[in-house]
Amino acid sequence: MAHIYVYSPSGAVRDRAAFRRGIKRLRALGHEVEIDPDALASWQRFAGDDDTRLAAIGRAAASGADLALITRGGYGLTRLLPRLPWRQLARAAGKGTRFVGFSDFTTLQLGLLARHAAVTWAGPALCEGFGMASRSEGSGGPPGAVAESAPDEIMLACFDDLVQGVGEGTGWRLPASDLAALRGRSGRLAHQACLWGGNLTLVNSLLGTPWWPEIKHGVLFLEDVGEHPYRIERLLLQLQHAGVLARQKAVVLGQFTDYALGAHDRGYTLAKVVGHLRDALKIPVLTGLPFGHVPTKVLLPVGATVDLWVQGREALLLWGHLH
Structure with missing residues (x-):
């Protein structure tokens, strides 16, 4: 299947359980998931300070992965705009790495389109797309228990189409x-x-x-x-x-x-x-x-x-x- 590089360019991952569920589900689908060393970094509201997140974006671009998937959106990319490695990102996209994300990721996507006319993909983030859970109510379990729910079928089908290139x-x-x-x-x-x-x-x-x-x-x-x-x-x-x-x-x-x-x-x-x-x-x-x-x-x-x-x-x- 696909080599997926997971990284955090924006907000800090507060829901570690969602992060683990997302990684587990991607691997269960047969994908090779590589996790950036600072994917769970935290500084103020961000996934690490500006230098940390810039380095993570650079590693995602250099990973050679089929897909580079953000953990979550939030806020953070706007303050990195003057320093983002635009040429490196464009080269990676040109060589076949598909950058996937939404929300705050819009900033990087449109900047890359403006600078290099590179194609990226608006789609799910790891935590909200693959790591969701629903609280079980009236199911006989303990109050507040968390029951896993599968990712949305339409989203999964579209993601699989992207992976397969079809x-x-x-x-x-x-x-x-x-x-x-x-x-x-x-x-x-x-x-x-x-x-x-x-x-x-x-x-x-x-x-x-x-x-x-x-x-x-x-x-x-x-x-x-x-x-x-x-x-x-x-x-x-x-x-x-x-x-x-x-x-x-x-x-x-x-x-x-x-x-x-x-x-x-x-x-x-x-x-x-x-x-x-x-x-x-x-x-x-x-x-x-x-x-x-x-x-x-x-x-x-x-x-x-x-x-x-x-x-x-x-x-x-x-x-x-x-x-």
């Missing part, structure tokens, strides 16, 4: 609101467009910096966690006012989770945010992409050229040419 794309069922907004438009919405994006907050943090990828006629995918709809709208408006959104072929929204509406909102929901965005843009805005801070997560090639189709209620992102 993945050609992904698809999902569009909500009725998307079909109404498309007004009967179907077929190919984008052809040979650059797929880019990731965590919305991290995408915006790069705007106006040397690590911002100037993508035109692309497909921009976005997700976020713990952000109220008004903050999501504010971030989207920043991209709109900067002219970023209008230059794309389409915007694809993934999962926006872990927020709570209050009495003050009075019907102001995420759906209202999406509606406002659609009214302001002339390009398609699709929702429901199974990607974000959720168990069911597809893997997406950041920086690859893709075709985007709508067929009936199905949306399809295709990148079969990569293999």
Whole structure:
């Protein structure tokens, strides 16, 4: 199977049990898992100080692994941007190492796309993707006991496709609101467009910096966690006012989770945010992409050229040419 290098470029791993479960599950799938010596380092909220994490990123790039998988996201890569080994990372990607991660990892992915047009993969981290556990309730076990639950099947299938080099794309069922907004438009919405994006907050943090990828006629995918709809709208408006959104072929929204509406909102929901965005843009805005801070997560090639189709209620992102 695959040689997987596990390292920690961002936040410290606090859940050691999830880390062990993730390693165990990857090995049970037949993979050779190499663990970076500082994967469990801790300094303040980070997985080691800046020099420690930079060294870990360098070791991941030099590992020759088939996949370099982060342990978790959090925060930390933004402060490393001026010092990241961009050429070394690009060479490793060019030689076949597939860098996989999401959330804070968006920073490295878009910086690498801007600097070297290298393809990386938006996908699970070790702890949240492979190391999850569920608390057993009403099962007759002791209170608070932890029962292992298998990683999400769709995520596993997409991960296996990446390992085997056979993945050609992904698809999902569009909500009725998307079909109404498309007004009967179907077929190919984008052809040979650059797929880019990731965590919305991290995408915006790069705007106006040397690590911002100037993508035109692309497909921009976005997700976020713990952000109220008004903050999501504010971030989207920043991209709109900067002219970023209008230059794309389409915007694809993934999962926006872990927020709570209050009495003050009075019907102001995420759906209202999406509606406002659609009214302001002339390009398609699709929702429901199974990607974000959720168990069911597809893997997406950041920086690859893709075709985007709508067929009936199905949306399809295709990148079969990569293999």
